[in-house]
Amino acid sequence: MSVVEFREVIKRFGKVEALRGASFTIPEKTVTAFLGPNGAGKTTSMKLIMGFLKPSKGEVLVWGEEPWRNEGVRNRIGYLPEKPVYPADIVVEDFLSYLARLRRVGRLDVERVIRLVGLEGVADRRVGTLSRGYLQRVGIAQSLLGDPELLILDEPTANLDPAARREILDLLKVLHKDLKVSMIISSHIIPELQEVANYAVFIDKGLVLDYGYLSDLWKRYEIEAVFNIEAVDAGAVARILVEKHYVRSVKRVGERVLEVSIDPGYYKAFEGALTELSHLVKSYSFKTTSLGDLYEKVVRSRL
Numbered sequence: 001m002s003v004v005e006f007r008e009v010i011k012r013f014g015k016v017e018a019l020r021g022a023s024f025t026i027p028e029k030t031v032t033a034f035l036g037p038n039g040a041g042k043t044t045s046m047k048l049i050m051g052f053l054k055p056s057k058g059e060v061l062v063w064g065e066e067p068w069r070n071e072g073v074r075n076r077i078g079y080l081p082e083k084p085v086y087p088a089d090i091v092v093e094d095f096l097s098y099l100a101r102l103r104r105v106g107r108l109d110v111e112r113v114i115r116l117v118g119l120e121g122v123a124d125r126r127v128g129t130l131s132r133g134y135l136q137r138v139g140i141a142q143s144l145l146g147d148p149e150l151l152i153l154d155e156p157t158a159n160l161d162p163a164a165r166r167e168i169l170d171l172l173k174v175l176h177k178d179l180k181v182s183m184i185i186s187s188h189i190i191p192e193l194q195e196v197a198n199y200a201v202f203i204d205k206g207l208v209l210d211y212g213y214l215s216d217l218w219k220r221y222e223i224e225a226v227f228n229i230e231a232v233d234a235g236a237v238a239r240i241l242v243e244k245h246y247v248r249s250v251k252r253v254g255e256r257v258l259e260v261s262i263d264p265g266y267y268k269a270f271e272g273a274l275t276e277l278s279h280l281v282k283s284y285s286f287k288t289t290s291l292g293d294l295y296e297k298v299v300r301s302r303l
């Protein structure tokens with residue numbers, strides 16, 4: 001069964017049509033990127049999934065149920081709002097304990113989420129004294145209370161500096177790996193979503209332009225991923241990489257630098273191969289942000 005299904009969903013706020021007949025499905029065990037410009041309808045879609053809003057027309061189904069009719073659905077979802085507001089004077093741990101009581105979640109769960117998101121060092125600090133990065137961890141911690149089956153994170157890296165952004169992204173990767181929880185993450189920063197997502201829903205002006213597994217979308221829109229690799233022995237690395245079935249080409253662009261093009265669905269396999277070659281590879285980086293290319297192509301194909 002799919003986790004989320006939108007059937008021709010229309011959502012109006014007075015005269016504004018935030019969603020204009022949006023349809024998509026999200027399968028189990030995915031990390032889904034909600035991608036779209038400001039005002040596309042990402043936050044509205046998330047609130048519909050939470051059951052905070054009711055569709056004006058069409059159907060929103062979460063685990064086959066309509067969330068606005070069925071509060072039980074909401075209890076299985078963790079939510080990080082777009083603009084969370086935290087009380088400044090309360091100590092981090094007390095704040096989480098308070099939320100745990102409200103949601104009838106055991107005290108032990110507070111310790112668990114504090115550990116999970118790395119808040120141990122600041123658990124006794126007042127919320128108002130935390131940096132933005134740590135505040136965002138508090139937000140993610142509260143979303144994890146009660147061990148939800150689905151996490152909805154509305155722009156979890158917005159307003160963070162590059163280092164904090166990096167930390168939150170790494171945290172999300174670890175959470176997905178350790179908790180195996182499905183996630184929906186919105187952002188308009190495409191390259192960073194590429195690292196965590198394996199599924200995408202492209203939203204623009206209240207319409208869903210396309211959606212699906214990234215591995216399918218890469219193929220459908222014929223996108224390739226190009227990496228730059230700095231190697232100790234470029235020749236040796238090149239000889240090994242050309243043998244991989246997902247490697248399309250290996251070019252030597254400097255004495256120690258290779259440009260490698262791979263089928264984009266094989267990002268993880270490629271990373272694994274580079275890890276095995278860590279004695280030969282000094283560093284590697286994305287040359288193209290292929291999710292960006294994909295986004296361009298999806299949008300262009302609908303014009």
Ligand SMILES: Nc1ncnc2c1ncn2[C@@H]1O[C@H](COP(=O)(O)OP(=O)(O)OP(=O)(O)O)[C@@H](O)[C@H]1O
Nearest residue numbers: 013016017018036037038039040041042043044045
């Ligand atoms: N409560 C509301 N009342 C009136 N209009 C609203 C309301 N909520 C959202 N809208 C409008 O609906 C449209 C979609 O908004 P939404 O917040 O879902 O976009 P978004 O994709 O999350 O954008 P952003 O990237 O800026 O967060 C916008 O035009 C917005 O102004």
Ligand SMILES: [Mg+2]
Nearest residue numbers: 042043044082
């Ligand atoms: Mg939004």
